[in-house]
Every structure is written in C-alpha cells, then in structure tokens.
Amino acid sequence: METILSLKNLDKKFGSVHAVNNLSFDIEKGNVYGILGPNGSGKSTTLGIILNVVNKTSGSFSWFDGSISTHEALKRVGAIIERPNFYPYMTAVQNLKLICKIKDVPYNKIDEKLKLVNLFERKDSKFKTYSLGMKQRLAIASALLNDPEILILDEPTNGLDPQGIHEIRKIIKEIASTGTTILLASHLLDEVEKVCTHVVVIRNGIKLYAGPVNGITATNGYFELNVDSDAKLLVSALEKHPSISDIKQEDDKFIATLENELSATEINNYLFKNGIVLSHLVKRMPSLEQQFLTLTNNN
Numbered sequence: 001m002e003t004i005l006s007l008k009n010l011d012k013k014f015g016s017v018h019a020v021n022n023l024s025f026d027i028e029k030g031n032v033y034g035i036l037g038p039n040g041s042g043k044s045t046t047l048g049i050i051l052n053v054v055n056k057t058s059g060s061f062s063w064f065d066g067s068i069s070t071h072e073a074l075k076r077v078g079a080i081i082e083r084p085n086f087y088p089y090m091t092a093v094q095n096l097k098l099i100c101k102i103k104d105v106p107y108n109k110i111d112e113k114l115k116l117v118n119l120f121e122r123k124d125s126k127f128k129t130y131s132l133g134m135k136q137r138l139a140i141a142s143a144l145l146n147d148p149e150i151l152i153l154d155e156p157t158n159g160l161d162p163q164g165i166h167e168i169r170k171i172i173k174e175i176a177s178t179g180t181t182i183l184l185a186s187h188l189l190d191e192v193e194k195v196c197t198h199v200v201v202i203r204n205g206i207k208l209y210a211g212p213v214n215g216i217t218a219t220n221g222y223f224e225l226n227v228d229s230d231a232k233l234l235v236s237a238l239e240k241h242p243s244i245s246d247i248k249q250e251d252d253k254f255i256a257t258l259e260n261e262l263s264a265t266e267i268n269n270y271l272f273k274n275g276i277v278l279s280h281l282v283k284r285m286p287s288l289e290q291q292f293l294t295l296t297n298n299n
C-alpha cells in the first residue's frame with residue numbers, strides 16, 4: 001500500500017476552540033475516504049491544514065511519504081474547499097483554459113475532463129447560465145485538469161437538489177474507479193456510506209473511528225426479546241450468560257447486546273433450559289446510523 005498522506009497528532013486551536021484535537025490517520029492510494037462529523041467538528045479545518053491554507057498549532061502531516069515538500073506535493077493534489085468561483089461571462093472552456101495556463105496543463109485535457117463530469121455538451125455555455133450542480137461539476141473538472149493523484153472535496157453535494165447530489169456522487173465514484181484517491185468531508189452519513197470505502201469519524205476535532213466504512217458496523221449485534229411471564233427471571237438469566245455484555249429495556253422489549261457470536265437458537269435453548277419461554281426473539285445488527293450515533297454521542 002502506498003501512503004498518500006499521513007497525519008500525526010495534528011492539533012489546531014482557534015483561541016479557546018480546540019478545532020482539531022490530536023488527529024492521526026493515513027490515506028492510502030486508491031481508496032475513497034470520508035471525514036465524517038457534525039457541523040463544527042473540524043473537517044474543514046483539517047482539510048485547510050493539509051492544503052497549507054490553515055496553520056496547524058502542533059503535530060505534523062506528510063504528503064507522499066514525506067519525500068517532497070508540501071509545496072511540490074500540492075501540485076499532485078486537486079482540491080475544492082470553497083464554493084467554485086469562475087468568470088460568469090466566460091464559457092466553461094474559456095474558464096478552464098485560464099486554469100490550464102495557471103497550472104501549466106495542455107488545453108487538450110479540457111474536453112476529457114468536461115466529458116468526465118458530463119458537461120461536454122454545455123462546454124460553450126457561459127458559467128452564469130449553469131445550475132449549482134453544473135457549477136460544482138465544472139469545479140471538479142477544473143481540479144482534475146492536472147490529473148491529480150488525490151482529489152479533495154469539502155461537502156461536495158452541499159446545497160444541491162437530489163438529482164444534482166446523485167450526479168456528483170456518480171462522478172466521484174467514476175473518478176475513483178480510474179484509480180484516483182479521494183478524500184471528502186461530509187456531515188452526511190448516507191453520503192459516506194454510498195461513496196466512500198473508508199471513513200474517519202470525528203467529533204469536536206477528536207477521532208472516534210478510522211477504518212473501512214463497513215468496519216463501523218463490525219459488531220456481534222444484539223437480541224430483541226421478551227416474555228409473557230416474569231421479566232425479572234429473563235433479565236437475571238441474560239445477565240449470567242457470558243456472551244451478553246449489556247441488557248436494557250426499550251419500550252415493550254429487552255435489548256441484549258452481544259459481546260461474542262451467539263445464534264438465536266443458542267440463546268433460545270439456554271433460556272428454555274432455565275425455565276424461560278420467550279414470546280419474542282429477533283437477532284439484529286445495528287445500522288450504520290445507529291453505530292454512528294453511538295460513536296458520536298457517547299464519546
């Protein structure tokens with residue numbers, strides 16, 4: 001695995017606000033990473049630091065194994081961290097030609113990138129005639145002009161309608177399928193779930209989880225159960241079972257969280273042997289949303 005970016009104990013304080021708190025994680029080549037957290041959790045500040053537009057307070061980050069300076073490394077990075085800004089009376093192609101000059105990229109990249117973001121048909125329309133979604137797609141095309149190794153996006157679907165959101169997510173997946181590494185910040189769990197392979201969950205600048213998206217749900221699940229008879233007997237039997245770590249009552253049923261793998265048949269047999277006949281038994285896995293809420297609320 002080739003490491004594109006490595007953050008080590010990164011810290012940022014704005015006066016008394018601890019925006020980024022001892023944050024460490026690695027970005028490996030070819031994956032799609034989401035930094036997921038509620039508003040104000042430090043996502044934009046983190047992106048700002050790694051892109052050299054925000055000064056860190058302490059800690060470190062290194063691009064491409066630290067073999068080159070951040071200034072050189074950023075030439076291999078495409079990023080959109082602010083609202084896209086182009087010349088309103090110029091067409092998409094005219095705007096991109098300007099970017100090509102700044103980035104020293106040949107003009108023949110323009111058509112290729114406009115096709116990738118589905119704007120080729122509208123390439124000669126003035127920027128001011130574009131919808132918000134089209135403006136965002138043009139920004140993506142612009143960030144891709146120099147064939148960056150990693151594309152960084154801050155809340156890429158903010159403010160878009162469902163169709164616009166769908167298009168942007170589809171394009172992000174297409175870009176990823178060509179081998180470009182992607183790092184995006186989002187407060188939307190479903191966005192990260194749909195688009196990303198890996199996620200760093202942060203709250204108040206603190207990392208709560210970093211790893212594969214499906215790793216958040218890597219638990220043994222829980223049982224929902226109930227009895228028509230004496231509930232105390234049920235709770236006491238569950239408490240004695242070595243595979244059950246927690247029991248709580250929710251509405252009209254009991255929730256028994258599993259510490260180890262245990263099947264519904266096994267728990268049913270165990271309880272029956274203890275004189276308990278269940279009126280309700282379901283084994284469930286927590287949804288990503290439940291896990292995310294548990295992570296962000298309890299820490």
Ligand SMILES: Nc1ncnc2c1ncn2[C@@H]1O[C@H](COP(=O)(O)OP(=O)(O)OP(=O)(O)O)[C@@H](O)[C@H]1O
Pocket residue numbers: 014017018019037038039040041042043044045046187
């Ligand atoms: N320039 C600044 N001066 C002072 N405080 C700041 C500054 N930039 C960010 N902050 C504070 O740092 C914290 C993290 O903000 P940041 O914008 O990084 O969060 P975020 O997760 O990107 O949130 P959002 O999704 O709302 O943009 C917030 O409490 C914010 O108010």
